[in-house]
Amino acid sequence: MSSASLTIQRNERNYSYREGRTMEKIAIIGAGIHPFNRYPDKRGINPAMSFQEIGRSAVDKALKHAGISFKEMGAAYCSTMIGPVSAGHSILAPFGLNGMPIVNIENACAGGGTCIRMGVDAIRGGRADVVLALGIDKMPQGFIKMDIWPSWMEKTGQNLTPFGFASRGRRHMALYGTTREQFARVIVKNRKQGVLNPNAMWRTPVTEEEVLNAPMVCEPLTSFMLCSPNEGAAALILCTEAKAKQFTTKPVYVAAAAVGTPIEGSIFGGMALPQMHGITYTDTPYEITTFVSQKAYEEAGIGPHDLDIVELQDTDAASEIIETELLGICEMGEAPRLIDEGVTAFGSSKRPIVNISGGLTCKGEPVGASGLAMIAEIVYQLRGEAGPRQLEGARAGLGHTIGMGGNCSVVIVNR
Amino acid sequence: MSERRKVPVEPGLFDIPASPEEAIYLNGSICAACGRYFFPKVDRCHLCGSQENIRDTKLGRKGKLWTYTNCCYAPPGGGYKGKIPFGLGLVALDEGIIICTRINETDTSKLKVGMEAELMLETLYTDEEGNDVVCFTYDPKK
Numbered sequence: 329m330s331s332a333s334l335t336i337q338r339n340e341r342n343y344s345y346r347e348g349r350t351m352e353k354i355a356i357i358g359a360g361i362h363p364f365n366r367y368p369d370k371r372g373i374n375p376a377m378s379f380q381e382i383g384r385s386a387v388d389k390a391l392k393h394a395g396i397s398f399k400e401m402g403a404a405y406c407s408t409m410i411g412p413v414s415a416g417h418s419i420l421a422p423f424g425l426n427g428m429p430i431v432n433i434e435n436a437c438a439g440g441g442t443c444i445r446m447g448v449d450a451i452r453g454g455r456a457d458v459v460l461a462l463g464i465d466k467m468p469q470g471f472i473k474m475d476i477w478p479s480w481m482e483k484t485g486q487n488l489t490p491f492g493f494a495s496r497g498r499r500h501m502a503l504y505g506t507t508r509e510q511f512a513r514v515i516v517k518n519r520k521q522g523v524l525n526p527n528a529m530w531r532t533p534v535t536e537e538e539v540l541n542a543p544m545v546c547e548p549l550t551s552f553m554l555c556s557p558n559e560g561a562a563a564l565i566l567c568t569e570a571k572a573k574q575f576t577t578k579p580v581y582v583a584a585a586a587v588g589t590p591i592e593g594s595i596f597g598g599m600a601l602p603q604m605h606g607i608t609y610t611d612t613p614y615e616i617t618t619f620v621s622q623k624a625y626e627e628a629g630i631g632p633h634d635l636d637i638v639e640l641q642d643t644d645a646a647s648e649i650i651e652t653e654l655l656g657i658c659e660m661g662e663a664p665r666l667i668d669e670g671v672t673a674f675g676s677s678k679r680p681i682v683n684i685s686g687g688l689t690c691k692g693e694p695v696g697a698s699g700l701a702m703i704a705e706i707v708y709q710l711r712g713e714a715g716p717r718q719l720e721g722a723r724a725g726l727g728h729t730i731g732m733g734g735n736c737s738v739v740i741v742n743r
Numbered sequence: 744m745s746e747r748r749k750v751p752v753e754p755g756l757f758d759i760p761a762s763p764e765e766a767i768y769l770n771g772s773i774c775a776a777c778g779r780y781f782f783p784k785v786d787r788c789h790l791c792g793s794q795e796n797i798r799d800t801k802l803g804r805k806g807k808l809w810t811y812t813n814c815c816y817a818p819p820g821g822g823y824k825g826k827i828p829f830g831l832g833l834v835a836l837d838e839g840i841i842i843c844t845r846i847n848e849t850d851t852s853k854l855k856v857g858m859e860a861e862l863m864l865e866t867l868y869t870d871e872e873g874n875d876v877v878c879f880t881y882d883p884k885k
Contacts, residue, residue: 470819471819472819478783480752480756481843482818482820482823483753483823484752484823484825484844484845484878485818485831485845486831486844486845487818487819487820487823488814488816488818488819491843494814495810495832495833496810498810498856499810499856502810502856543815544813545814545815545816546812546815546831547812547813547815548851592789595833595841598841599833599843602843604789605771605782606780606782606840607841608779608839608841609809609836609839609840609841
């Protein structure tokens with residue numbers, strides 16, 4: 329191939345996730361989730377609670393969890409993908425405006441991770457002592473309608489997210505011999521775990537046969553193997569270590585908050601950014617999840633084998649397998665075996681447990697909220713507050729998202 | 744009866760050949776400095792940022808199937824007017840880039856990652872004026 333000799337330039341200095349100038353410890357003292365769900369409206373939307381009301385529900389829970397007053401907030405970062413203009417402002421006004429900056433963020437699936445990253449930076453930079461990170465979406469049922477695709481891709485039928493998910497899954501099958509049954513077992517695992525999570529949408533177990541026999545969406549993925557866009561909200565309260573000690577005896581800390589975008593040779597990331605106009609072919613694609621998670625592990629000073637819990641972007645069954653590998657939890661091609669043997673399932677003696685909350689395939693995905701809800705789940709687990717799904721002795725967890733634009737976030741929290 | 748007029752699904756992606764013997768190509772770009780090909784056309788190189796080194800080029804006659812799927816539902820937004828189900832995939836072109844494309848096969852049991860694939864045109868649908876709306880696709884060599 330004529331361009332096989334292309335040298336891909338990676339300018340380490342310019343990447344925005346380099347370590348901050350100060351590494352002051354940042355705590356999470358409160359977490360709240362407005363349960364992810366779908367309603368019997370024809371679009372699956374709850375007509376009884378507005379976008380603003382579900383946002384306030386999550387904020388109320390996070391404030392109560394922390395035992396802190398809204399007046400203490402020094403900044404708010406609000407993530408939504410399809411929400412209204414000034415989303416955060418309209419949610420937070422009734423709490424009593426105090427003049428603080430409220431920043432609305434649209435960063436697709438990485439929006440929640442981005443809120444955390446920006447909150448950490450604001451506190452480390454001395455701009456605020458306490459920050460609210462908030463995410464909300466009310467997403468209609470069905471394929472997510474987005475205007476990122478150029479018109480030629482819409483007209484040729486390529487503007488649907490499962491195209492990318494199925495393509496990744498098929499590639500994994502070809503490279504490693506992964507089977508549809510193994511994809512189905514991911515869903516069986518997550519649905520079993522979701523039964524224990526009151527914040528999840530699907531709270532009934534499913535069998536391998538039911539998953540395989542569900543309607544085919546994009547071969548090899550059936551409808552049960554794909555996560556459902558739905559509605560929900562999540563909020564976190566971040567603050568300095570000193571401030572945290574005033575409010576809780578069990579703070580958890582943000583050990584790393586890395587956010588990144590694709591580089592040349594990142595094929596899966598490139599697919600999610602159609603404006604790349606083709607992706608440079610390499611036999612060893614350097615995927616964005618690998619890239620961003622390595623930065624997060626360096627920043628946290630811990631590796632994938634030190635994690636007890638991983639909440640990762642299972643937009644679909646194949647993605648759970650692929651992202652488990654790209655995060656370095658196992659070698660490439662090994663995740664299907666981990667699924668078969670239940671190594672990453674709740675109840676395993678091994679660590680980490682993957683998607684103990686049920687994951688997106690079980691909770692559903694209100695895109696702006698999902699990344700924050702992952703971290704909220706880990707906060708509950710690290711504080712020993714997760715009830716029947718509590719993982720004993722959990723000390724460190726990782727939340728991972730990847731989505732449109734090839735956006736990726738990896739947040740590590742520990743205690 | 745004269746043959747129906749063929750119109751491209753989107754201008755600029757490819758040219759409709761005047762005769763069946765004429766070869767089909769995609770219309771893309773190449774950066775004269777980096778050697779990186781692009782499809783569709785770009786006005787600056789995504790590797791080096793250069794605008795002055797971007798040239799028009801024909802590409803994409805042949806490649807290898809990198810991955811594939813069969814899509815069984817209508818995509819959102821109503822922009823797609825072709826038949827369902829339909830094949831989609833990624834093809835690694837001989838020019839060294841992987842592109843997203845339609846695949847001329849809906850029975851995935853006939854497909855294999857790595858198989859040769861060749862550029863062709865297909866009719867997506869017939870518009871209100873009776874024109875055949877055509878699109879490029881890749882035909883896997885079985």
